[in-house]
Amino acid sequence: MQACTIWRHPAPVGAQGRCLGGLTDLPVDPRKAKRLAHRIRLHARRHGLARCVVTSPLRRAADVGRWLRRWGFAWHIDPALAEMNFGRWDGKPWTTITHQEFDRWMNDFTGFDFDGGEPLADLLARAAAWQPPCALAVGHGGWITARLWVAQQKGQAPLPGTWPAPPGYGRATSIPSAA
Template identity: 25%
Template sequence: MEIVLVRHTTPDIAKGICYGQADIDVVATFEQEAESIVSKLKKYNFDSMYSSPLQRCKKLAHKIGKDINFDDRLLELNFGDWELKPWDHIPKEEINPWMEDFVYTNPKNGESYVDLHERTTSFIEEILKTSNDTVLIVTHAGVIRSLWAYFHQIPLEKSFDLKLEYGEILTINTLDLHHES
């Protein structure tokens, strides 16, 4: 199976703001960004398309195709009380433990990265049981890193070594991997 992961386009939010599951719109250059992505995806023939239900993914998914399956397991990390706050306004006593162990520590009223990984793994294991040849997934950087770590057997704490631009496309061919689920 070929899994094509697409990160959403540029969100309409100032730099330095913590956002995860906040439903942020996209910037005014969305049409041009989406056009470029759609053009790059023409070489694929997708059996199924899945997307995070947040509008920054949903809008791109609608530009790519019509038959979209929205799945909450593809949501970005839930930052809880930190959502939409400037990173430098989050109290040190809250953010420091998270910075030291973001994999297992959750933001106040949010989820840990391992929580996100468990839900994305649940999602992808369902997909792997289908008869699809090529699957498109429009989602967020945290989800893409989690899935990349899953397929490439990378420790979660190392998954942020994968740098992702907005609109980036990554392809995983499961036949090339020696992964046991």
């Protein structure tokens, strides 16, 4: 399996204060998408990497791929890179999610499906199984965090207090191969 550097997409427009997952397809400011694409292009040139990128299908990641395609990159879309599906919570303001609902999640951190969404256990499995088709990718904070967890914690189930914060918007992360 080849090494891969994955960037978290730029900050989406309209995401402030919302539970943002795989069902909420928000755009990014075109200038920010272009700026991140430029950084990825420079990274590829600096490291002698093939002009190939894979992104999540969600606009906040795919908009970066569109810029790279304009500049001659092969661009692949992979649904396996999508953010976790937060089911009924997806897109809702965090302030509208009751303490009781939130407690349901904290009491079943990896198994809770957000009333029709994707449990964290499924995201961990999806991230672990992903095989990068090229050395450059654009994805989501939850997915990147899940991939790092699987690689670094070797079979340990995360708990609410041990789950790390996602990388910042536009940040690059080298993802280890999944074992």
